[in-house]
Structure formats: C-alpha cells, structure tokens
Amino acid sequence: MTEDTSVWGIADVSSGKGKSDENFPVGSVLISKQLRPHVHAYYAYARVIDDIADSTALSPTDKIARLDAMEEVLHGQRQPIDRADALSAARLRTSLLQTGVPFETATDLLIAFRDDSRGHVYESWEDLLHYCRYSANPVGRYLICLHGESPTAFGPSDALCTSLQILNHMQDCAGDLAQLHRCYIPAGLMRAAGATQDDLLAGRLSPAMRRVFNTMLDGVDALNRQAAALPAHVHDRRFRMECAAIVTLAERLTLRLRREDPLAGRVALRRTDAMHAAFAALRTWR
Known part of the structure; x- marks a missing residue:
C-alpha cells in the first residue's frame, strides 16, 4: 500500500459546517x-x-x-x-x-x-436527477442497509433523498453561485423561462426565476409523492418514525419555497414544521 502523503497537502478544507447547518436530523435520537x-x-x-x-x-x-x-x-x-x-x-x-x-x-x-x-454544468432536470443519484441517494441507501431493511425501500428512499438535495440547492442557490461559482438550477429551464444566472444574484426572485422555481418544485412534489411510501417499507420502528418525520419535513419545506423567496433570505423550517413532523412520526408507531 502506498504511503505517499503529498496528496493531502496542507490546506485546511473544513467549511465550518456541522449538524446545525442541516435541514434534517443527522443521527437523531430516533436512530438506535x-x-x-x-x-x-x-x-x-x-x-x-x-x-x-x-x-x-x-x-x-x-x-x-x-x-x-x-x-x-x-x-x-x-x-x-x-x-x-x-x-x-x-x-x-x-x-x-x-x-x-x-x-x-x-x-x-x-x-x-x-x-x-x-x-x-446542469443543463436539464434529468442532469440534476443524475447528480442527485450520486450526491444524495447513497445516504438513504446507507441507512436502509445499516438497518437491515429490504431493498424494496430503495425507490421511495431515492425519491426522498433527491427531493431533499434539490430543496437544499434551491435554498442555497445564490450563495452557491456567488461563493463557489456553482449553479444547480438547470440552464435549460432558465433559458425557457427567460432567466439567467444573474437573476440568482439579484436579491429577490424575478418573475422569470419564480417560474423556474415553480417548475422545479412541481418535480419535487412528484418526488415527495413517491417518498411518502417509504415508512410503509421500513420495519424498524424507530427508523420508520425517522423516515416519516423527514418525509413530512420535505413536504413542508417544499411548501415554504412555493411561498417564500430564497434570494431574499434563507427559507428555513420552523417550529410548526417540526411539530407536523413529530405528529407524522407518532402516527407510524405500531
């Protein structure tokens, strides 16, 4: 095995992000x-x-x-x-x-x-889904395998993880472009709506960019409908409750992005959203 250490360099790559920066629970108390x-x-x-x-x-x-x-x-x-x-x-x-x-x-x-x-560069909605296949879906599959659950849960889990990833991209689109020169909003959707990347730096959603976001949220709604089946595929009670809570949080954040402007300020989940998620989790207790 190679022991070359030069590849690691001396640069500190820490972003300072932690669990508090995530929309959704990481290793929460519902995990055993x-x-x-x-x-x-x-x-x-x-x-x-x-x-x-x-x-x-x-x-x-x-x-x-x-x-x-x-x-x-x-x-x-x-x-x-x-x-x-x-x-x-x-x-x-x-x-x-x-x-x-x-x-x-x-x-x-x-x-x-x-x-x-x-x-x-992500040209189409399909390009973005392909990215999420690798950036997000493995997380859900990891948890399913860790809990010994059936592969039948993979489909709705993939839908949920993709939904969460796209919602996060929409929340952070201005910062991603300004700080990382990275854009996850499909270029083809922006062209079709008459929008450009410059619209993401305007401090508020233009009518054209709102049309782009609404189109993306239509796709997220479809993913959330597929994800809603996930708890029924999970046998472990605590993990099932976790899944039900996160499905609800994804639905709640989708609604918030319909109503609020992520360019004017971060659209975040609130206490009432957490309450809805808690009720959803409790309904799966059996």
Whole structure:
C-alpha cells in the first residue's frame, strides 16, 4: 500500500459546517444507540468530502486528487495519515466492514463531488436527477442497509433523498453561485423561462426565476409523492418514525419555497414544521 502523503497537502478544507447547518436530523435520537456511531462515521466522511469539493484553497486538480486518496483509504489501498480528513475515511472503512453495508454507499458520493470539483454544468432536470443519484441517494441507501431493511425501500428512499438535495440547492442557490461559482438550477429551464444566472444574484426572485422555481418544485412534489411510501417499507420502528418525520419535513419545506423567496433570505423550517413532523412520526408507531 502506498504511503505517499503529498496528496493531502496542507490546506485546511473544513467549511465550518456541522449538524446545525442541516435541514434534517443527522443521527437523531430516533436512530438506535447501537447504530448511531456508524451513522456519525458516515456523516463525518460525507462532511469531509463535501468540504474538499467546496474548498476555495484547493484547485480542481487538487480536489480530485484528495477525493481519489479518500477512496483509496476506504478500500485499504492507502494508509491514512494522522489528519481528520484521511482518518474519517479509515473510520468509515472499519464501520462498513463491521456492518456489511456496501462500500458503494460511500464511494458513489465521490462521483458527485468530483463533478462539483470540476464545476459541472446542469443543463436539464434529468442532469440534476443524475447528480442527485450520486450526491444524495447513497445516504438513504446507507441507512436502509445499516438497518437491515429490504431493498424494496430503495425507490421511495431515492425519491426522498433527491427531493431533499434539490430543496437544499434551491435554498442555497445564490450563495452557491456567488461563493463557489456553482449553479444547480438547470440552464435549460432558465433559458425557457427567460432567466439567467444573474437573476440568482439579484436579491429577490424575478418573475422569470419564480417560474423556474415553480417548475422545479412541481418535480419535487412528484418526488415527495413517491417518498411518502417509504415508512410503509421500513420495519424498524424507530427508523420508520425517522423516515416519516423527514418525509413530512420535505413536504413542508417544499411548501415554504412555493411561498417564500430564497434570494431574499434563507427559507428555513420552523417550529410548526417540526411539530407536523413529530405528529407524522407518532402516527407510524405500531
């Protein structure tokens, strides 16, 4: 195994983001205490590779080299150095070997983050769905496999994870463009509505950009309808409650983005949304 450490460089890739920056619970109390450390290991790894792709201190070439090194550590092909980012991959490798969860739930994420590092342009809704297949859907599949649930849950889980990812892109579209020079709003949808990327930096939604957002939210509504079936596919009671709560939060955030302007300020979930999610979770208790 190679022990070359030069690929890691000296750049700090931490974004400063944490669980408090997420819309949805990460390793919440509804996840069993026994499984929570594995969820935290997966989240820590995902946070690191996301930070690498978002780093302003690394070139695209350096980002991809660092992501490739993380994959080599995951597969046991490279020894991790004593740094948090490399060690997160080593810890997840140990977790995956212990639990038997497929390594693809971790390595598929790297496909999306390599695209982010290259500055990939999303032309169509289908392009965005393809990105979410790798950036978001592996997270749900990881949790399903970790809980020993049936693969029949993959379909509605994929729909939920894709919905959450697109909602997050819509919340953060102005910051992504201004700070990372990255745009997840499909270019074809903007052209069809008579909008441009400049509209995302205007501080308020133009009528044209509102049409784009409404079209995207129509697609998210369809995803949410598919995701609504997820709790029925989950046998573990606590995980089923978690799924029901997150499905409801996705639906509530979709409604908020219909009514509010994410360019004027971050559209965020509120206490009333959390209450609706709690009621939804309790209804699955059986």
